[in-house]
Amino acid sequence: MDNISLDLKEGEILGFLGPNGAGKTTTIQMLLGALTPTKGEIVYFGKDLKNNHEEILEQVNFSSTYTDFPIDLTVKENLTYFSYLYNIKNRKQRIERITEIFRLNDLINQPIRNLSTGQKTRVNLAKALINFPKILLLDEPTALLDPEAAKYIRDFLLNERKEFQVSIILTSHNMAEVEEVCDRVIFIDKGKIIADDTPDNLARSIEVSHVKLFIKDGLKRTVELCQKETISYRIEGRYIIVDLNEQDIPEFLRGLMSQGVYYDEITIDKPTLEDYFLQVIGKK
Amino acid sequence: MKLYRIYGITLRYLFLFRHSINKVADAFYWPVIDLLLWGLTITYVRSANPGSDNFIMVVISGLLLWQVVWRGQYEITISLLEDLWNKNLINIFTTPLKLNEWIVSVIVLGIIKAFISLVFASAVALFLYQVKILFYGFYLIPFVLLLFMTGWWVGFFVAGIILRYGTKLEQLAWSTIYLISPFSGIYYPISILPVWAQKVSYLIPTSYIFEGSREVIQKGYLADVSKLWNCLILNLVYLVISLIFFKKSYNKVLENKGLVKVF
Numbered sequence: 001m002d003n004i005s006l007d008l009k010e011g012e013i014l015g016f017l018g019p020n021g022a023g024k025t026t027t028i029q030m031l032l033g034a035l036t037p038t039k040g041e042i043v044y045f046g047k048d049l050k051n052n053h054e055e056i057l058e059q060v061n062f063s064s065t066y067t068d069f070p071i072d073l074t075v076k077e078n079l080t081y082f083s084y085l086y087n088i089k090n091r092k093q094r095i096e097r098i099t100e101i102f103r104l105n106d107l108i109n110q111p112i113r114n115l116s117t118g119q120k121t122r123v124n125l126a127k128a129l130i131n132f133p134k135i136l137l138l139d140e141p142t143a144l145l146d147p148e149a150a151k152y153i154r155d156f157l158l159n160e161r162k163e164f165q166v167s168i169i170l171t172s173h174n175m176a177e178v179e180e181v182c183d184r185v186i187f188i189d190k191g192k193i194i195a196d197d198t199p200d201n202l203a204r205s206i207e208v209s210h211v212k213l214f215i216k217d218g219l220k221r222t223v224e225l226c227q228k229e230t231i232s233y234r235i236e237g238r239y240i241i242v243d244l245n246e247q248d249i250p251e252f253l254r255g256l257m258s259q260g261v262y263y264d265e266i267t268i269d270k271p272t273l274e275d276y277f278l279q280v281i282g283k284k
Numbered sequence: 285m286k287l288y289r290i291y292g293i294t295l296r297y298l299f300l301f302r303h304s305i306n307k308v309a310d311a312f313y314w315p316v317i318d319l320l321l322w323g324l325t326i327t328y329v330r331s332a333n334p335g336s337d338n339f340i341m342v343v344i345s346g347l348l349l350w351q352v353v354w355r356g357q358y359e360i361t362i363s364l365l366e367d368l369w370n371k372n373l374i375n376i377f378t379t380p381l382k383l384n385e386w387i388v389s390v391i392v393l394g395i396i397k398a399f400i401s402l403v404f405a406s407a408v409a410l411f412l413y414q415v416k417i418l419f420y421g422f423y424l425i426p427f428v429l430l431l432f433m434t435g436w437w438v439g440f441f442v443a444g445i446i447l448r449y450g451t452k453l454e455q456l457a458w459s460t461i462y463l464i465s466p467f468s469g470i471y472y473p474i475s476i477l478p479v480w481a482q483k484v485s486y487l488i489p490t491s492y493i494f495e496g497s498r499e500v501i502q503k504g505y506l507a508d509v510s511k512l513w514n515c516l517i518l519n520l521v522y523l524v525i526s527l528i529f530f531k532k533s534y535n536k537v538l539e540n541k542g543l544v545k546v547f
Contacts, residue, residue, distance in 0.1 A: 025544060032378040035542030036535075054380040062378055066544055068371045070296070072303040081299070084292025085379040111303065127375070 001026055001037070002191040008135070011165040013157070015172065015182035015199070017273070019281055023191040024171040025066065028137050031169070032062055044135065058086060063128035064139035065121065071113040075104055075123050078112065079130060086131035094130060101156065102126045117144045125153065129160075136160075138170040142177060150174075154181050175274040179203075185273070187280065194280065199273050206271035206279055207245045211252070214239055218261030225255055285388065289381050293389035294396075297363055301397065310358070311397060315405040318347055323413050341501050344415040346470040346494060348405055352398050352428050353468075353490055354461055356435020357442070359394035361457035364443045368451050374543035383534055387527070391436060398432070423500050426512050427493050433519035434489050438464070440526040444533035469494045489518040 001023050008014050016024040029035035031042060033049055042049040044056045069078045076095065083091040099105050102122040107115060112123065121144050128136060138157075142150035154177060160166045172178050178185060179199040187195040187202070195202055215222055215238055222240055226233040231252070233242040244252055249268065256263065301307045326340045333339075367373045376386070406417040420427060442460045446453055467474075467481060468490035474482055485491040492515040496506050506512075537543065 026542065029374075029542040029544055032374070034374050034378055034538065034544065036538045038539075054382065057378060057380045060378075064374070064544070066371070067374050069375065070300055070366065070370045070372055073296070073299050077296075077299040081292045081296035082375075082379065084288050084295060085376070085381050087286070087288050087380075 001030070004188075004191070004193050005040075006186055006193065006196070008167050008169060010134075010167055011161055012184065013161055013168045013170065013182045015170055015178040015185040016188060017171075017175075017178060017185055017277060018188035022188045024188055025064070025139055026191075027188065028062065028064070028139050028169070028171065031137055032060070033057065058131065059134045060137065061086075061128045061131055061133040061135075062137040062139070063121075063124045063141055065124075065141075065143050066139060067124070068120070069112045069123065069127075072111055074109050074111050075099065075115075075126075076108045078123065079126060082127050082130055088131060098126045098130055101129070103152075118146060118149055121145055122149070132164070134166060136166055136168045138168060140171055140173065142172065142174065150177070157181060175272060175277060179273045187277075189280065195276075202276045203271045203273050206275045208243045208271060208275065208279075209246050209249065210241055210269040211244055211249060212239055212241045212265075212267045212269070213256075213263045214265035216262045216264050218256070218259060221259045222256060222261050225252075225259055225261075229255070285382065285385055286380075289379075289385045290389050290392065293376070293381065293386055294392050297359075297366075297389070297393045298396070300366065311401045312404055315347075315351055315401055316408055319344065319405060319408050319412065322347055323409070327413070338501055340413055341415055341419070342498055343471050344409050344413055345417060345419070345497060345501065348402060348409060348417050349427060349431055349494070349497060350465070350468075350470050351401055351405060352431040353435045353438075355398035355401055356391075356394045356432045357439035357461045358435075358457070359397055360390045360436065360439030361442045361446065363390045363393065364446060365451065365454055365457055368446070371544075377543055383531060387440070387530075390439075394435065394439075395432065402428075420497065420500055423496070423506055427497060430493055430512065430515045430519060431490060433516075433523060434464075435461070437519065437522040437526040440523075440530040444526070444530040447530070447533040447537055464488050464490060467491060469498075473498065487518065489515040489522070492518075 004027065006014075016027065018024050026035065030037050033042075033053055044052075044060065047056060049056055076099075079095045079098065080091065083095060088094050099108055102125055104119070104122055104126060107119060112120060115123065121141070125141060128138070136157075142153050145153065157168060157170075158181060161168065170178075170182070182199055185195070185197065185199050185202055186193055197205075213222070219235070219238065219240065223233065223235070225231075226240075226242060229252075231242050231244060233240055235241075242252065301311075322343055323340070326343050330339055367376060377383075402417070409415045409417065417424065438461050442456045445456060467477070467485045467488045469477070469485065470490075474485045474491055474495055477485060492511040496508075496511045499508070500506055
C-alpha cells in the first residue's frame with residue numbers, strides 16, 4: 001500500500017473497489033492487525049490498534065472468502081470456541097440466535113468438510129457477527145453465494161447498520177451490490193486510493209451513457225454514422241447500443257433522422273459504478 | 285492473559301482430537317506398537333542373557349518418558365500446522381487472542397494429551413511387562429516436568445521455522461525431536477557414546493533425566509540431584525531462546541506476508 005488514509009463513520013458502509021491485486025485484502029489485513037504497516041497508524045474509537053489490540057478486536061470482526069475453518073470441527077464447535085475467544089455471555093443463546101439468522105440450524109452438528117462453499121460462507125458470516133461487532137470488515141462476503149442468499153446477506157447488513165449502527169467495510173467485485181449497499185466507495189489501484197466518493201457521484205463522473213435503439217429500418221446507415229463520428233457501438237440483433245456523452249445524444253438522434261433511419265424503441269442507461277470501474281481499469 | 289481465551293483455544297484443539305482418527309492414533313496406537321516391539325525384543329534379549337532384569341525396566345520406562353518429550357513438542361507444531369493447513373490462523377489471531385495465550389493453550393493441550401497417552405501406555409506396560417512407571421515415586425514429577433520443557437522449546441523452535449518458511453518444511457514437525465534422541469541416552473548410558481557425542485549430550489537437557497532415571501532404577505534413589513538442576517537450567521535457557529525466536533518469526537510474518545498469506 002502506498003500512503004493511504006481513510007476514515008469510517010459510525011453506521012457507515014464503505015466499499016473497497018479495485019482490480020485484483022489492487023490492495024483491498026492487504027488493507028483489510030492491516031486494519032485487523034494481521035499485517036503490520038511499515039509506517040503510519042490505525043486508530044479505532046480514538047485508540048491506536050498497535051497498543052490497544054485486545055480492546056479494539058473485541059469490538060471488531062471480519063469475514064473473508066480467503067479463510068477457512070478447521071474442517072473436522074462442526075459448525076457448533078467452531079462457533080463455540082470463537083464465543084470463548086470473544087468472551088460472549090450467554091454463549092449458548094447467542095450461538096442459537098446467530099445460526100438461526102444465517103439459516104444454519106440444520107447444519108449445526110455437521111463438520112465443516114461436509115458443507116458447500118455457500119454454507120461455509122454463511123458460517124464465516126455467523127462467526128463475524130458472534131461478538132456483536134461495532135465494526136465489521138467483510139472481504140467479498142457474497143462472492144460464493146447464490147443470488148437469493150446474497151440478497152439475504154445484503155438485507156441483513158443493511159438492517160444491522162440501521163438497528164445497531166454497525167460500521168462496515170466491504171470489498172466486492174459485484175458492482176450492483178456495492179451500489180445498493182455502500183454509502184461511500186474507495187477505489188484502490190496499485191496500492192493507492194484513486195477515488196473516494198459516493199457510488200452515485202463516481203458513476204456520474206462518467207459522462208458516457210448507453211443508448212439502446214431498436215432499428216426498424218436503416219441499421220447499416222446507423223453503423224456508418226457511428227463509424228463516421230467515431231462513436232463506440234455494438235449490435236445485438238436489430239438493436240444497436242451506442243456509448244454517448246449525455247449532451248451529444250440529441251445531436252446523434254438528429255443525425256439518424258437526417259439519414260432516414262427509423263427506430264421505434266429507445267432506452268438510455270445512465271452510467272453505473274461498473275462503467276466507472278471499467279473506465280478506470282481501461283485507462284490503465 | 286485471559287483464562288477464557290486460553291480455554292477457548294484449548295477447547296478448539298480438543299474438539300479436533302475428538303474427531304480426528306489421526307490424533308487418536310497418535311495418542312494410543314503408536315505408543316502401544318512401540319511398547320509391543322521394544323518389549324518383545326527386550327524379553328527375547330533377556331531370555332538369552334539371564335540376570336539382565338533391569339534392562340526391560342530401563343527400556344520400557346525410557347519409552348514411556350520419551351512419550352512426554354515427543355508429545356510436548358508435537359502438540360505445539362501440529363497445532364500450528366493444523367491452523368496453517370486450514371487457513372485458520374487469521375481467524376484466530378484477529379480475535380482478541382494474544383500470542384502468549386496461544387502459547388499457553390498449546391502447552392496445556394500437550395500436558396492433557398501427554399497425560400492421557402502416558403496413563404494409557406503405562407497401563408499397557410504394566411499389563412504386558414509388569415513395568416510400573418510409578419516405581420520412580422516422587423522423582424517422576426520433576427522428570428516429567430523437565431522432559432515436557434524440552435518438548436516445548438524444541439516445539440517452539442520448529443514452529444518458528446515453519447512460520448517463517450511455510451508448510452514446505454512441515455516434515456520438521458515430526459522429525460526434529462529425534463535429532464536429540466541419540467544424545468539423550470533414552471535406552472543406554474551416555475558413557476557408551478563416542479567422546480564428541482558425550483560432549484554434545486551435556487548440552488541436551490534430556491540426557492540428565494534419562495541418566496537419572498536409570499540411576500533411580502538401579503539404586504532406588506537419585507544420588508546426584510544436580511542432574512535435575514542442570515536439566516532445568518539448560519531447559520530454561522533454550523525455552524527463552526525458542527520463545528523469542530517464535531515471537532520474532534510471528535512478527536516477521538506480520539511484517540512481510542500477513543496472516544492470510546502464511547501457509
